[in-house]
Amino acid sequence: MTFTVLTLFPEMFSALLLGGIIKRAVESKCIAIETVDIRDFATNRHRTVDDRPYGGGCGMVMKPEPLARAIRHAKQKHPEARTVLLTPQGRLFDQRVARRVAQYTGLVLICGRYEGVDERVSLLVDEELSIGDYVLTGGEIAAMVVIDVVSRLIPGVLGNVRSADEESFSSGLLEYPQYTRPRSFEGAQVPDILLSGNHLAIKQWRRRVSLARTLAKRPDLLFRESLTPEDIEFLKKIHRDIEAIIERHMQAP
Ligand code: 6GU
Numbered sequence: 393m394t395f396t397v398l399t400l401f402p403e404m405f406s407a408l409l410l411g412g413i414i415k416r417a418v419e420s421k422c423i424a425i426e427t428v429d430i431r432d433f434a435t436n437r438h439r440t441v442d443d444r445p446y447g448g449g450c451g452m453v454m455k456p457e458p459l460a461r462a463i464r465h466a467k468q469k470h471p472e473a474r475t476v477l478l479t480p481q482g483r484l485f486d487q488r489v490a491r492r493v494a495q496y497t498g499l500v501l502i503c504g505r506y507e508g509v510d511e512r513v514s515l516l517v518d519e520e521l522s523i524g525d526y527v528l529t530g531g532e533i534a535a536m537v538v539i540d541v542v543s544r545l546i547p548g549v550l551g552n553v554r555s556a557d558e559e560s561f562s563s564g565l566l567e568y569p570q571y572t573r574p575r576s577f578e579g580a581q582v583p584d585i586l587l588s589g590n591h592l593a594i595k596q597w598r599r600r601v602s603l604a605r606t607l608a609k610r611p612d613l614l615f616r617e618s619l620t621p622e623d624i625e626f627l628k629k630i631h632r633d634i635e636a637i638i639e640r641h642m643q644a645p
Contacts, residue, residue: 564617
C-alpha cells in the first residue's frame with residue numbers, strides 16, 4: 393500500500409517515522425508514505441494556495457487550481473490509487489471503511505487546511521472521509537489516523553496475523569480486558585479464570601465480558617454486529633437480572 397499525502401505541511405508526516413509499527417512497516421516496505429507539497433503546484437511568484445471566500449466571511453479558502461494539479465500529479469504516478477479528501481463533511485471513517493480502503497493498492501490523501509477547500513475540489517476526488525464529529529485545524533492529523541488504521545490491516549504489518557482481527561471493533565464488540573503480571577496490583581486481582589488453564593472457559597468468559605462491556609459502554613455497536621445464539625442467551629440473562637433488580641427496588645419502600 394502506498395499512501396500519497398497532499399498537504400501544505402509535509403514535514404508533519406515525519407512524525408510517523410519516529411518509531412513504532414508504522415516506522416517498521418515503512419522500513420520493511422509493507423507500506424510507503426510519500427508526501428506532495430501542494431504549494432509546489434502554485435503558479436504565481438508568492439506561491440499562493442489560498443484566497444478570500446466569494447460572498448464574504450472570515451478566513452481563507454484553499455484555491456482549487458494548485459490542489460487539482462497536485463491531485464493529477466499524484467494520479468499520474470499512481471493510476472490505481474483511490475483519491476480521498478479529508479474533510480469534516482466526509483463519511484465517517486470507521487473500522488469497516490478502513491477494511492474496505494485497505495484493499496486498494498494506493499491511497500491519495502488530500503489534506504485541507506484553513507477554513508476549507510473550494511467546493512469544486514470534491515468533484516476531483518473518489519470519496520470524502522471524516523474521522524469524527526469535531527473540527528481539526530486541518531486534514532493532516534486525520535490523514536495520519538487513516539494511515540495508521542489502514543496500515544495495521546495490511547498483511548505483514550502486524551507481527552501476528554491474527555491480532556488485527558481480535559481487537560475492539562473487528563468483532564464489532566469492545567475488547568475483553570487484558571492482564572499481565574503481577575497477579576495482585578495495588579489490591580486489584582487478575583480474575584481467577586485466566587489462571588485456570590481452561591481455554592474453553594477463558595474463551596467464553598472473554599466473549600461474555602466483551603458483550604457486557606459493549607452493552608454498558610457502547611450499546612450502539614450491538615445493533616450492527618452479528619451475535620450468536622449463545623451471545624443472545626447471555627444478553628437475555630443480563631436483561632433478566634436487571635429486571636429483577638428493578639423489580640426489587642420498586643417493591644422496596
Ligand atoms: Cl478529515 N478534517 C478536519 N479539518 N476536521 C475533521 C476531520 C477532517 N475529521 C474530523 N474532523
